[in-house]
Amino acid sequence: MTILFTVLAAALAVAIPALATAWAQSRIGPAIAASMAEKPELSTTAVLMIAIPETMVILGFVVAVLILFSKAA
Amino acid sequence: MIIEMSKVRILGPRDRLADVLRSLQDIGVLHLAPPGALPRLAPLQLSSSQERERRHLRDGLENVQRALGELGLTAGQGPSAGGAAPSPADLVRWVRLGWRVRRAAERLKARGAALEEERALILKYQHFFSAFRSLLESEARWPNATAYHVLLKSGDTETIRRLRTSLTALIGDEFQLYAQPLPSGETALLVVVSAQAAGRVERLLAEARVQEIPVPETYGGKSLTEAIPRMLLRLGEIPGEMQAVQRERDALAKSHGAELRRARAGLHDRLRELEALPLSGVTPHAFVLEGWVPADGRGDLEARLTATFGEDVAVSEISKEEWKSEEAPVVLSNPRLLRPFETLIRLMPLPHYGTIDPTPFVAVFFPAFFGLMMGDVGYGVVLAALGLVLHARSKPGTLLRNVSEIIGPCALFSIIAGLLYGELFGDLGTRWLGLKPILFSREEALIPFLLLAVALGAVHIVLGLGLGVASNIRRHPRAALGRGVSAVMIVLIVLALLAAVDVLPKSFFTPVVIALLVAFPVLIVLEGVVAPIELLSTLGNILSYARIMALGVASVMLAVVANRMVGAIGSVTVGILFALLFHLVNFAIALFSPTIHALRLHYVEFFGKFYSPGGVRYEPFGHWTRDTATPAP
Numbered sequence: 001m002t003i004l005f006t007v008l009a010a011a012l013a014v015a016i017p018a019l020a021t022a023w024a025q026s027r028i029g030p031a032i033a034a035s036m037a038e039k040p041e042l043s044t045t046a047v048l049m050i051a052i053p054e055t056m057v058i059l060g061f062v063v064a065v066l067i068l069f070s071k072a073a
Numbered sequence: 074m075i076i077e078m079s080k081v082r083i084l085g086p087r088d089r090l091a092d093v094l095r096s097l098q099d100i101g102v103l104h105l106a107p108p109g110a111l112p113r114l115a116p117l118q119l120s121s122s123q124e125r126e127r128r129h130l131r132d133g134l135e136n137v138q139r140a141l142g143e144l145g146l147t148a149g150q151g152p153s154a155g156g157a158a159p160s161p162a163d164l165v166r167w168v169r170l171g172w173r174v175r176r177a178a179e180r181l182k183a184r185g186a187a188l189e190e191e192r193a194l195i196l197k198y199q200h201f202f203s204a205f206r207s208l209l210e211s212e213a214r215w216p217n218a219t220a221y222h223v224l225l226k227s228g229d230t231e232t233i234r235r236l237r238t239s240l241t242a243l244i245g246d247e248f249q250l251y252a253q254p255l256p257s258g259e260t261a262l263l264v265v266v267s268a269q270a271a272g273r274v275e276r277l278l279a280e281a282r283v284q285e286i287p288v289p290e291t292y293g294g295k296s297l298t299e300a301i302p303r304m305l306l307r308l309g310e311i312p313g314e315m316q317a318v319q320r321e322r323d324a325l326a327k328s329h330g331a332e333l334r335r336a337r338a339g340l341h342d343r344l345r346e347l348e349a350l351p352l353s354g355v356t357p358h359a360f361v362l363e364g365w366v367p368a369d370g371r372g373d374l375e376a377r378l379t380a381t382f383g384e385d386v387a388v389s390e391i392s393k394e395e396w397k398s399e400e401a402p403v404v405l406s407n408p409r410l411l412r413p414f415e416t417l418i419r420l421m422p423l424p425h426y427g428t429i430d431p432t433p434f435v436a437v438f439f440p441a442f443f444g445l446m447m448g449d450v451g452y453g454v455v456l457a458a459l460g461l462v463l464h465a466r467s468k469p470g471t472l473l474r475n476v477s478e479i480i481g482p483c484a485l486f487s488i489i490a491g492l493l494y495g496e497l498f499g500d501l502g503t504r505w506l507g508l509k510p511i512l513f514s515r516e517e518a519l520i521p522f523l524l525l526a527v528a529l530g531a532v533h534i535v536l537g538l539g540l541g542v543a544s545n546i547r548r549h550p551r552a553a554l555g556r557g558v559s560a561v562m563i564v565l566i567v568l569a570l571l572a573a574v575d576v577l578p579k580s581f582f583t584p585v586v587i588a589l590l591v592a593f594p595v596l597i598v599l600e601g602v603v604a605p606i607e608l609l610s611t612l613g614n615i616l617s618y619a620r621i622m623a624l625g626v627a628s629v630m631l632a633v634v635a636n637r638m639v640g641a642i643g644s645v646t647v648g649i650l651f652a653l654l655f656h657l658v659n660f661a662i663a664l665f666s667p668t669i670h671a672l673r674l675h676y677v678e679f680f681g682k683f684y685s686p687g688g689v690r691y692e693p694f695g696h697w698t699r700d701t702a703t704p705a706p
Contacts, residue, residue: 044420044676051673058623059616065519065626 010064017060024053075430075688076406077368080396082108082361083378085386090117090360094349094694095158096381097362098342101695102374104402105364108354109395117355119347127347133168134340136175141333143178144326159339167336174329178322185318192311195304197224201286202301204253204261219271220263221278222286227258232283236262239277244270341697349694363391364694365402398427398548402691411436413478421676423688428544431675431684436482438533438679439671444486445526446624446667448515449632450508451498452660453487460484498656499632515629522622530618530678531567534611535560537682544683555599556682558592559611565589566612614678620670628666631659 032046081103085093097103107116119127141147159167201222225232233252240248248266255261262283266274278285292300292307354361366374375388403423405415407430414436424430447453460480467473495503495510502508513521538560545553565585572582596604635655639648 047669048673048676051669052677054670055617055620058620061623061626062523062619065523069520 006067010067013064013067014057014060017056021053021057024056025050028053074406075424075426075428076404078365078401078404078426078691079368079371080106080363080365080391080393080401081371081374082363082389082391083386084359084361084389085382087355087358087360089382089385090350090353090355090362091346093360093362093378093382093386094346094353096378097694098346098349098696100374100377102366102370102693103362103364104366104691105349105352105362105694106400107352108361108363111354111361113356114354114361115356117350117353117360119350123347123350127344129168130164130340130344130347133164133171134337134344136171137167137333137336137340140171140175140178140329141337143175143182144322144330144333146326146330146333159343163339164343167332167340170329170332170336174325174333177325181318181322181325185315185322188311188315188318192308195308195311198286198301198304199308200255200257201261204255205251205263217268218265219268219274220265221274223262223264223278223283224255224286225260225262225283227260229260232281233260233262236264236281236283239281240264240266240274243273243277248274338697345694345697365691366693367404399425399687400689401426403688404691405430405432407432407436413475414439416472416475416479417672417675420672421680421684422686423690425685425688427548428685428688429540429683431540431680434536434540434679435675439479439675440482440486442529442621442671442674443483443667444488444490445529445621446670447483447487447628447663448490448494448625449496449498449628449663450488450491450502451496452632452663453484453491455660456480456487456664457484494629496629496632499629499636501632501636504636515625516633519622519626522625523619526618526621526625527615529621530615530674531563533618533674533679534615534682535563537679538563538611541683544685551599555596555604558596558599559608562589562592562596562608563611563615565592611682614681617678618674620674624666624670628659628663631662632656635659 028049032042032049036042036046083093083097097105108114138147201224233250237250240250244266247270248264251263251265253261253263264274264278292303352362352364354363371390378386378388403426405418405423407415411432414432417435417439418424418430418432444453447456457480460477460483463473463477463480467477491497493510493512494515495508496515497503497506497508500516515522538556541556542553542560545556565588568577569582569585569589571577572579572585593605596608600607635652638651638655639645641648
């Protein structure tokens with residue numbers, strides 16, 4: 001049972017930030033695409049804006065790894 | 074590094090201003106700026122005739138550029154600097170030439186488009202005629218009938234059914250409806266109705282919004298049978314006419330191309346000269362010009378002006394106390410190996426003059442982070458091959474060449490990291506060649522990999538804070554001290570953590586914590602109440618480097634999954650094909666994601682600690698050489 005909860009916790013640690021990242025990028029993507037149509041020099045900002053929400057899922061992944069490994073130890 | 078600039082002041086008699094500007098344009102090193110406030114000095118205003126000339130030349134330049142565009146000659150360069158200045162007669166001739174050639178080129182373009190359109194229309198009729206040839210040929214035998222030719226989109230059978238029902242309801246059985254599919258996928262309909270019912274049927278077709286093809290009047294005749302032979306004859310003539318249009322266009326490009334390019338450069342140069350005039354200050358008898366020149370080029374500028382104008386013109390250096398470093402233009406200058414990485418810096422606004430050029434640091438850390446994320450000997454070799462192909466196919470100084478030269482170190486670091494992780498196309502190296510990891514295996518040692526990533530982050534961020542100290546120490550000493558204390562606190566926090574987990578002796582822990590407690594109020598005094606938030610944000614920045622581990626693990630896992638496809642799918646051949654496809658997808662992801670994230674780690678985390686954006690681009694007043702230098706309206 002504990003293993004089930006551990007795995008579930010690890011899965012949620014990735015899934016919830018992944019949904020949050022997807023939602024954030026779905027808002028940022030069209031906005032930055034529209035901005036770049038007007039000002040192509042914003043391409044660097046576009047890269048940064050798209051990459052910033054990915055931090056959530058990356059940190060979620062790290063937390064998931066830590067959950068799984070702490071259990072294994 | 075950002076090269077040192079000198080600000081110079083040029084003084085001379087007012088009647089020599091135009092000559093001096095022309096000479097400066099030939100030398101091409103002075104970045105002009107409006108002169109500072111001096112007694113009795115006023116900025117020069119363009120006279121009404123000069124304003125008129127400027128507008129006229131702008132229109133002329135627009136025509137020349139449009140003409141070159143229409144003739145496909147935009148890529149050419151301007152003549153080399155130092156040529157004779159264009160005479161007023163040349164300018165007038167070029168303006169007229171631009172207008173004349175633009176008009177001719179646009180006329181030819183319109184003619185070509187009309188011929189294309191006519192050909193497409195005739196082809197549509199030709200298909201229709203082929204579908205109902207026998208029926209249309211008997212059209213003449215229907216004295217009291219009217220024929221309608223309709224085109225429906227492919228698969229639109231519902232419209233045919235509805236049309237038939239509507240026609241029956243409207244005129245009973247006084248119509249015939251024939252349908253034939255066309256090679257284009259559309260459906261041709263021929264509707265024959267009695268002459269009395271024609272008006273009602275026309276209204277019905279209009280309401281149903283079907284695409285009726287009327288017999289075009291251009292080809293005469295009231296029926297398609299009469300018009301089609303004329304159309305087919307015309308179809309045979311069109312290719313010849315199109316070739317004639319192309320020949321005429323080529324002849325126009327051949328006869329005027331070189332002169333139009335000269336005109337483009339000459340008009341640009343004269344416009345630049347006119348736009349430089351308001352950047353000079355004048356008194357009733359003298360002029361003053363000011364601007365920046367690279368410090369090691371100042372002597373040459375002075376010598377050349379003295380050689381041309383003798384004692385009429387005086388050049389002097391303005392002392393650094395008289396100008397603000399933020400106003401000086403920025404020129405990045407780095408060794409040949411590091412220069413391609415300036416491309417990554419130019420994606421951001423340039424750094425202020427007098428601050429730090431981060432190119433050397435980016436040149437070391439960007440490929441290192443990229444390599445740690447990709448970390449595969451096989452992918453590294455493929456990437457190196459890709460870089461070599463790009464290098465061979467690009468010209469020096471182009472964006473593509475710079476990208477190919479950035480790919481080189483990235484591929485090298487990927488191969489080195491691949492050897493450290495023992496990876497060649499995932500676990501293929503281990504399984505086939507017995508490749509062993511030198512450092513650790515990314516598949517298994519996730520925690521060591523995470524620690525490595527975060528440790529690298531700590532080093533990178535502390536380096537950024539150190540650069541922040543160096544960059545601000547003269548202009549903002551308080552902020553510089555704040556950055557320094559932050560850096561020290563980060564180091565102390567790391568030491569405390571290492572002591573807590575027994576990596577360092579336990580005896581380190583207490584003195585390090587005491588040092589932290591002392592440093593914290595100092596930081597608040599230096600940076601204010603936001604200091605704790607800043608410190609937390611800096612710690613967050615360090616944790617952000619965990620993405621190196623996350624992306625690295627994702628990359629190796631995908632590669633391993635690709636390799637397992639060979640055994641997982643029944644047929645070995647299909648398995649190998651799937652594995653190759655998966656590796657290709659993984660390589661594409663491994664190319665894109667590490668680039669974006671390594672850039673982000675630099676732009677957000679690293680640059681945030683010291684980078685001061687907003688520098689002015691060095692744009693010396695010189696001859697026009699390429700299209701990006703179009704003066705602003």
